[in-house]
Amino acid sequence: PQPVLRVSTLSPFAFPAFRIIWIANLFANLGTWAQSVAAAWVITTEQSSPLMVAMIQVAAAFPLVALSILTGVLADNYDRRKVMLTGMLLGLAGGIFITILAFAGLLHPVTLIISVFCIAIGSAVVTPAWQAAVGEQVPRAHVGSAVLLNSVNFNVARAVGPAIGGLLLGATGAPTVFLLNCVCYAGLIWAIWRWRRDIPERRLPPERLFEGVIAALRYTQHSTVTRLVMLRAFAFGLSASALWALLPLLAYGHEDGNALLYGYMLGALGVGAILGSAVVRRLQAAWGAGGLVSAAAGLLAACLVALGTTTTLWVAFPALLLSGGCWIGVLATYNTTVQMLVPDWVKARSLALYQTAIFGGLAAGSFMWGHFAGTMGVSGALSAAGIMLGITVALLYRSRLPEQVDTQSLARADSTEPALSAAGFNTQHGAVLVAVEYLIPKEKLSELIGAAGPLRQLRLRNGAQQWQLFRDLEREGVWREVFLVESWMQYLRMLDRLTLADKIVLDQLRALHTGDKPPVVSRNVSYLAMNEAQGFSLRREPESL
Secondary structure (H helix, E strand, O other): OOOOOOOOOOHHHHOHHHHHHHHHHHHHHHHHHHHHHHHHHHHHHOOOOHHHHHHHHHHHHHHHHHHHHHHHHHHHHOOHHHHHHHHHHHHHHHHHHHHHHHHHOOOOHHHHHHHHHHHHHHHHHHHHHHHHOHHHHOOHHHHHHHHHHHHHHHHHHHHHHHHHHHHHHHHHOHHHHHHHHHHHHHHHHHHHHHOOOOOOOOOOOOOOHHHHHHHHHHHHHOOHHHHHHHHHHHHHHHHHHHHHHHHHHHHHHOOOOOHHHHHHHHHHHHHHHHHHHHHHHHHHHHHHHHHHHHHHHHHHHHHHHHHHHOOOHHHHHHHHHHHHHHHHHHHHHHHHHHHHHOOHHHHHHHHHHHHHHHHHHHHHHHHHHHHHHHHHHHHHHHHHHHHHHHHHHHHHOOOOOOOOOOOOOOOEOOOOOOOOOOOOEOOOOOOEEEEEEEEOOHHHHHHHHHHHHHHHHHHHHHOOOEEEEEEOOOOOOEEEEEEEEOOHHHHHHHHHOOEHHHHHHHHHHHOOOOOOOOOEEEEEEOHHHEEOOEOOOOEEEOOOO
C-alpha cells in the first residue's frame, strides 16, 4: 500500500488537481488585481464624482453578499465543477466586454460599472462552489492546508498584482491590462475544465432554490459551528475593516505620503500574510482554533492602535507585517473550521453564509470607520477600531470554536429510506409526522434525558420543523420521539443527510431501548398529500429509522 502523505502546509501540492488549479488561480488573481489598477485609472482620468467611484465598490461587492446563499444552493445540489465553469464564463464575458470597449475607446465609468457588476455576478456563482470544492481536490485531512494555501495565493496576488498593473498601465495603457486579465482568467477556466474527479452519488432530486435556502437557514439555526463562526466573523470584520478602509488615507496623510508609500504598505500586509501562513498550522495545533483566533485578533487590535498613535514608519511597517499575519490566521481558521466541521450536503451554503457575514461586517465597518475618520481623524478612527476589536475579543473569548473532530464522522451514513417510487401520493406536499416508540427502564431515565438534547438538534438541523419527546402516561417505560417534517420528500432528505456522527447519536439512544424488537416507527402522511387517483393508508411498522 502507498504510504500516507504527512499533512503539512505544502502537502496539498502533492495532488496534481490542486497544484494545477492553484497555479492557474495565482495568474487569475494577478490579472484581477492588475485590472483593478486599470479600472481605478479609468475612473480617475474621467474625473468621476466620489459617488461614481464608490459605485465601483458597490457593483463589485453587492452580488457576492446578495447572491451567495442562492449560488450556494446550486453548488450543494449540482456538479460543483460545472457551477464554477458557468460562473467563470459569465465573468470572462464581462472581462471581454470591458476589453473590447477599452480598445475601441468607448469605456467610461457607467459602462465600467455595468461590466464590473456582470463580473461580480460570475464571482458570486463561483465562490461558494470554489470554496466547497477544495475537499474534492485533496483528501479531507489536507483541506486545512489547502485553504491556507489558497489564502496565500490571494495575498501574493494582492501584493504583486497592482505593481504589474501599474507597470503595464504606464507602458502600454489600460486596454492591455484588461486583455491580460482575460487571458489569465481563461487559463483558470482551462484548469477547471480539464479537472476530472469522481462525482458524489446523489440519491434524490436536487433541491429547489427556496427550499435549499430554508434548509441552510434551519441548519445554521441548530448548528453551533456555523452560528458561532458567522457571529465572530461579522464582529471581526466590523472592527478589522478599518485596516483596509483607512490605509490609503493613512499613507497619503503621512508627511512622506504618496502612491508609492501606499503600495509599500499593501506589500507589507501581503508579505506579513505570507509569513504568517508558515506558522498558522503549528499555532493552531498548539493553541487550538479558538485560541489562535483570539490571539491573532487581539494582536491585530494592538497593531491598529499602534498605527493610529504613531507616525513613525519604523513602527508602522512592523505593525503592518503583523497585521497581515493576523489577518490570514483568523480568516483561514474560520474557513477551515466550516470546511472541516460541516457535512458535505450543506457545505457550500454554510461557506456562503460565512462569506456573507464577513463581507457584511467589512462593508458596514468600512462605512462606519470612514465616517468616523471624517470627524475624529484617521489616527483616532484606527485607534478606536483597535480598542473595539480588543473589546470584541474579550467578550467573545468564552465562545470558543469547536475543535476538529474525526474527519470520517461527517461522511454520509447509509440509511434504509423507504422507496420513493412506492409512495403512491404527492411527495412534495402534505406534512409527515414520524413517531419512534422506545421502551426505557427507570434506571436509564437520566441517560435518556441527556441524549434528548443532541437528538433534538440532529432532527431540527437535518430538516424537521418540530420535535418533542413524550412519556406515555398509560404504559410504564414507554417514550415516544415525535417530529414533524414538511413533506415526504423532505423526510427522505433528512434520512439522506444522516452522517456517521448522527448515526452514533441515534445508536446511543437505541442502546437504551430494552424491548425484544427494535423501536417501532410510525410514519403518518397528511391527507393533503393524497393523490386523487390513488388513496393511501397510515403505516405502523416495526423497523428502525
